[in-house]
Amino acid sequence: MTSTIRASVVPFVIEAEGTGVAQTLTSQGDNKHVFETDAYPAFGGKDEAPSPLFYALGSLTSCNQVTAALVAKDLGITLGTFSFTVQGDLDTLVLVKGEEGNANFDKVSVRATVETDATDEQFSTFVSEIERRCPVTQLFVRSGLEFDNQWTRADLS
Known part of the structure; x- marks a missing residue:
């Protein structure tokens, strides 16, 4: 996903893996931040992380x-x-x-x-x-x- 961009453009990149409807996401950059998502049971999740x-x-x-x-x-x-x-x-x-x-x-x-x-x-x-x-x-x-x-x-x- 690399391309030539202007110096004023900051690319925001997220990588994610998951099963079912739950995911673990990691922001890319100097400090990698990891966060979780899930869904309400009505949407197939376990509601173990924010939607x-x-x-x-x-x-x-x-x-x-x-x-x-x-x-x-x-x-x-x-x-x-x-x-x-x-x-x-x-x-x-x-x-x-x-x-x-x-x-x-x-x-x-x-x-x-x-x-x-x-x-x-x-x-x-x-x-x-x-x-x-x-x-x-x-x-x-x-x-x-x-x-x-x-x-x-x-x-x-």
């Missing part, structure tokens, strides 16, 4: 936080503690029963609160820039699902 769907939603929160740090630096604002709640609504009829339709989430809702010294105007710019610049947010937005992204500003403690 790939939980990882997808978790990647949304953590990528938003990483992107927020980059955007805050660009805007010259300070950030404190973050809290996120993300919900993905998945109709399982395509996945489990093989029915026609889209196997994607129907809707994903993000509720984020971040402590910051940003003014209301800066916070509005901050939130729109996070949505525009976050690769995982863009995966969800561009997939065509209903994406509800609401951020709340809290004072720095």
Whole structure:
């Protein structure tokens, strides 16, 4: 999977092995991180590790936080503690029963609160820039699902 790429492009590579619906995944790079996935029994798993769907939603929160740090630096604002709640609504009829339709989430809702010294105007710019610049947010937005992204500003403690 090697190709010539621009210097600004960082390749993210995962290798995985598994049986049934469970996998062990290893990220490649300087520090190899190993993680497990499984599925609910209704999907053929034993529920012994998070579902790939939980990882997808978790990647949304953590990528938003990483992107927020980059955007805050660009805007010259300070950030404190973050809290996120993300919900993905998945109709399982395509996945489990093989029915026609889209196997994607129907809707994903993000509720984020971040402590910051940003003014209301800066916070509005901050939130729109996070949505525009976050690769995982863009995966969800561009997939065509209903994406509800609401951020709340809290004072720095």
